[in-house]
Amino acid sequence: MIDAPLPHWLIAPVALPLIVGAALLLIERRAPSWAAPVSLAATAALLLIAVALLGRASGGDIEAYLLGNWRAPFGIALALDRLTALMLTLTAIVALASVLYARGGDDQRGAHFHALFQFQLMGLNGAFLTADLFNLFVFFEVLLIASYGLLLHGVGAERLKAAIHYVSFNLAGSALFLIAVASLYGLTGTLNMADLAQRVPMLGAESAQLVRAAALMLLVVFCVKAALLPLYFWLPDTYGAATAPVAALFAIMTKVGVYAVARMYTLVFGDGGGAAANVAQPWLPVLALATLLLGALGALAAARLRTLAAYLVIASAGTLLLGLGLGRASTVAAVLFYLVNSTLVAAVFFLLSDRISAMRPACGDRLAPARFNGERAVLGGAFFFAAVAVAGMPPLAGFLGKALLLDAAAQTPYASWVWSVVLLSSFGVIVALARAGSLVFWRPALPDAASAMPMTVAGTAPMQAVAIGVLFSTLVAAALLAQPLASYTGAAAQQLFDRRAYIDAVLGAEPVAPAIAIREIVGGKP
């Protein structure tokens, strides 16, 4: 840790949004016109930091950072490995696009948009970085509190209703999280993930049922966040009700649950988990397959573009948890590759839907023919591009992700199920998107509706176009750089399954020697 270049950069993805968010609360009051540029600059800086950390992690070393200089199991540690760096970078890209898009006017609809946005980023980054289970709970709460505020941004009856459901559901989830964490502490006496990974296998037979129960309770909590089948009902309403940039940022929020499953169920409850080894294995693939099917059905039944996008998020969560549930390095590598594409494309979809409804004041984002006030060709082209990306058709990276997953799943006992359900749901999604696209863009508007509409062309918002452009160019880059990306996610999956390396890196991290001996200052007294 001492010889690593600038070790303190590891805390920057948490500290930067925290400081900027707190400062924004003041700036919003004193100099409101500066709030958005500061937030934008901070998010751009966050992207640079994330990319730098990605470069550091790609070497394969796991870096640990000891908060307050306490040795690992006693203090809280942060850990940076390939998966964490990938998630940080992805979060920063989506956040940059969201905050750019919000400059188009959405950030003016209520107070504190940018401050809440930065706090949400702090929670997300902290959840990805932390190596401590209770600290994970705290960062979950931070990102949830910020997300409640963001969801309510620009209040309306629809949003309030969605917020009550979302908040109650997540609070119940938090209580369950606490009970699971406390049971693990009661059994093992530690909450450090690396230490847990060492101690859970040592538990005696009398604790076997308890530790399995705790592990499955944790799975329920993470799957609430990740939107797995019986626990996804909060998602379509919530994402459908939020303003577009918030919904786009929420696209990364379900991935926090996926990340937590990937971390805990390889490191602690993976192959080496003793009594709780592979405790999620019988549940995840089956539920993920059902989620995938229902996601496709929901997309087919959607009456609004936002709802369609929300069900696409659910279907992608199903695919991701399927790959994790199959529990091999190859399937995990495939879905990590898929994760990049699916997160970006979900964010694109929410932003595009908002743009489309802005251009069709007559019927918003409902799936009905209506007159466009302009941008019809551009939005149609963008929608087609996004549809290709989300349905997993060549030439974009979504196709490669699904192909890798199918290829990797061929060696598992679920092969036939995976192939049929993944292909069937992809087909359902393609039909849903084709139906939505042709209804919105091709079907001519009814003449009476057309004549009733005034011919005002809404002003184009350059920032919004830039935001969508950022996401599209990242999507294209992910397709062009598919080879390096695939080898990176492959290495990340290998690293996830290498428990020893993580344990050694976190528990072996040495505290930094003090620059000045403290005893000299206090005069030699101990």
Add this chain to the structure above:
Amino acid sequence: MSLELLLATMIGALTAAGLWLLLRARTFDVMLGLTLLSYAANLFIFAMGRLRVNAAPIIGRALAPTLADYADPLPQALVLTAIVISFAMTALVLAIALRAHAETGSDHVDGVEPPVGDGS
């Protein structure tokens, strides 16, 4: 033994009452349910440090610094964090529920009154 039994019964009763209230369709009931559930979780965390009578969590000079002489301090710190978070959350839910009531004129969780005779 009796202390453990008392605490376990308490946690169980709070959880059961909390869940029952959580499943009701009025925002006030849901809020009370969430509060009871978080009390249960907090007591549970506390119990996971093992119940000790007359043992301090802070190391003093009189006793050797081992867990045999002291109560486990960590769950108490965790409980503090959890209490603060759940308190803030209760305030937030209350604010949202009041706003929703003002906006929709109903304290039903769906924002609309069900038809009369529905039982909720």
